Amino acid sequence: MEISGKVIGLLPMQTGQGKNGPWKKQEFILETPGQYPKKVCVSLWGEKVDEFRINAGDTITASINVESREYNGKWYTEVRAWKISKQGGSVAAPPPGDEPFVADPGATDDLPF
Numbered sequence: 536m537e538i539s540g541k542v543i544g545l546l547p548m549q550t551g552q553g554k555n556g557p558w559k560k561q562e563f564i565l566e567t568p569g570q571y572p573k574k575v576c577v578s579l580w581g582e583k584v585d586e587f588r589i590n591a592g593d594t595i596t597a598s599i600n601v602e603s604r605e606y607n608g609k610w611y612t613e614v615r616a617w618k619i620s621k622q623g624g625s626v627a628a629p630p631p632g633d634e635p636f637v638a639d640p641g642a643t644d645d646l647p648f
Contacts (some may be wrong), residue, residue: 538575538614539596539622540567542589546576563589565597577614587619594622 544564551558561584567573577597579587589595598618603610 536599536601537596538565538567538577538599540565540572540575540594542591542593542595543574545589545591548584559584561589563591565595575614577616579616579619583617583619587616589619596620596622 542563543566546562549560560578560580562578565575565577597616600615603612
């Protein structure tokens with residue numbers, strides 16, 4: 536299943552120690568487009584947190600699994616992303632100083648000193 540939208544918020548990273556070793560979970564709020572936008576809390580687990588590096592404001596398409604579990608008579612549902620594609624392809628500008636200065640050969644030096 537896939538869901539698309541804009542990341543409007545990141546929840547605090549959760550970490551812990553389980554019987555299989557350390558774990559981490561990053562949840563974010565995704566707002567779907569349309570006349571009646573919906574907000575969905577989506578989670579990333581383990582190495583996917585570092586692999587996808589979600590930021591607020593990103594427009595993404597997430598491949599998800601929806602899973603419900605019962606605990607003490609209550610049901611809990613989680614929307615877990617296993618693949619994320621960022622939309623728009625916005626590339627950050629390189630930091631200043633990475634490109635060598637090239638003087639314009641047709642320019643004249645009008646400096647008074």
